[in-house]
Amino acid sequence: MLKLIKLSSLICTVIGFFIITGFIYYDNLILHLTIFIIILIMHSLRFSITESWEMIKLLLPFTITIFIFGLIFQLVNLQGRDDWLYDSLIKVIYFPASFLFTKWMISLFSYQDILGLPLSNELKSDIIFLQVFIKKAFKIMPRLEFYTRMHPLIQNKTGLKRNFLILCAFPLSLYIYLIDEGSIIRHIYLNRLRQLEEL
Amino acid sequence: MRKENVFHAIMLMVLIMATTLLVKIPLPTRGYFNFGDVAVVFAGLTLAAPIKKNGIRIDNDHGIWLAFLAGGIGSALADVVGGFALFAPMTFIAKALECAWAALASTTRGIFHFLALLLGGSFMVLTYFAFESLTPSIGMQGAFSEIIPNLIQAAGGFLGGKVIFIASRQLLVRNK
Numbered sequence: 001m002l003k004l005i006k007l008s009s010l011i012c013t014v015i016g017f018f019i020i021t022g023f024i025y026y027d028n029l030i031l032h033l034t035i036f037i038i039i040l041i042m043h044s045l046r047f048s049i050t051e052s053w054e055m056i057k058l059l060l061p062f063t064i065t066i067f068i069f070g071l072i073f074q075l076v077n078l079q080g081r082d083d084w085l086y087d088s089l090i091k092v093i094y095f096p097a098s099f100l101f102t103k104w105m106i107s108l109f110s111y112q113d114i115l116g117l118p119l120s121n122e123l124k125s126d127i128i129f130l131q132v133f134i135k136k137a138f139k140i141m142p143r144l145e146f147y148t149r150m151h152p153l154i155q156n157k158t159g160l161k162r163n164f165l166i167l168c169a170f171p172l173s174l175y176i177y178l179i180d181e182g183s184i185i186r187h188i189y190l191n192r193l194r195q196l197e198e199l
Numbered sequence: 200m201r202k203e204n205v206f207h208a209i210m211l212m213v214l215i216m217a218t219t220l221l222v223k224i225p226l227p228t229r230g231y232f233n234f235g236d237v238a239v240v241f242a243g244l245t246l247a248a249p250i251k252k253n254g255i256r257i258d259n260d261h262g263i264w265l266a267f268l269a270g271g272i273g274s275a276l277a278d279v280v281g282g283f284a285l286f287a288p289m290t291f292i293a294k295a296l297e298c299a300w301a302a303l304a305s306t307t308r309g310i311f312h313f314l315a316l317l318l319g320g321s322f323m324v325l326t327y328f329a330f331e332s333l334t335p336s337i338g339m340q341g342a343f344s345e346i347i348p349n350l351i352q353a354a355g356g357f358l359g360g361k362v363i364f365i366a367s368r369q370l371l372v373r374n375k
Contacts, residue, residue, distance in 0.1 A: 022334075023335065058282075066344070069339075070340045084340075091335075094335065095336040099283075099285045103282055105284075133209060133212075134213050137217045138217065164355075167234050167359055168237065171218045171359075175211075178210045178213065179210065179371075182206060182210050
């Protein structure tokens with residue numbers, strides 16, 4: 001029950017954040033700037049300053065693009081609006097703030113919290129399977145990618161064709177691997193279930 | 200709904216997630232450009248088609264619904280794990296629709312098959328455009344900048360997904 005309350009409060013906080021910043025006080029540039037600074041500090045405390053900086057750097061090209069498009073819309077007077085530039089300036093601050101805020105909120109809810117939710121046993125077992133597969137897939141991924149790149153058929157190709165072949169070969173090899181692993185996992189799971197029922 | 204089908208859908212969810220996170224090309228839009236659509240289309244085509252491998256038998260019952268969930272959850276999870284949680288809700292709907300259309304394509308032949316695949320890609324691009332233009336922090340400015348990368352992703356997904364599907368059918372039949 002506690003996990004459900006935690007999840008509900010997190011969802012309410014995220015919705016509340018978007019209602020306040022995205023609708024009620026959307027036009028307030030100073031408020032957006034203040035919120036951005038607060039979120040940046042909170043995000044840095046939760047993760048690290050380096051990680052926050054990395055995220056800002058990652059988002060910078062998109063925020064620049066938003067501004068450039070705003071400038072173009074302003075020049076062509078799109079939809080008869082003359083506030084595109086001001087609107088873009090708000091988005092340049094608001095987008096990273098909303099981005100970091102969502103990431104921060106999601107990080108507060110862990111895998112254990114999901115399992116603690118009042119879900120059916122069947123759904124819980126599906127979530128456990130999902131986690132097992134994720135672990136298996138992420139463990140094998142670098143090796144599969146390496147093998148794919150080393151394949152003579154792929155090494156003979158260059159440029160776009162080579163990349164396309166890698167992109168096709170990787171999911172296929174991972175799929176075959178997961179099918180094989182899946183049959184083993186499922187077999188073990190059903191055996192354990194049968195044994196428990198017998199007990 | 201057969202348990203084997205759900206199990207297969209979970210595997211494909213992970214496949215979508217892994218493929219989305221594998222290739223990240225930084226772009227001036229949404230942070231990175233990915234090829235998760237290849238796995239999304241492949242998952243849709245596979246889930247609606249009957250298959251048998253190592254005792255796991257998958258019929259096409261509820262294939263479209265499973266594809267909807269696998270495509271949506273797999274891609275949304277990739278967004279959450281990749282640090283792009285803000286996009287997760289819109290990704291869920293966009294990719295779920297793309298995957299469901301691919302599943303529908305799997306049940307049809309000829310021109311309708313390709314039409315359904317094309318519609319899936321178009322729905323993905325349109326969904327992103329609609330949601331992004333309505334999101335206060337992204338707006339029309341961001342939505343416009345996303346059209347071309349999303350079209351490339353949809354085209355790559357269409358081609359790659361189809362190629363992998365044909366290859367996987369041949370491989371699995373040979374391995375039986």
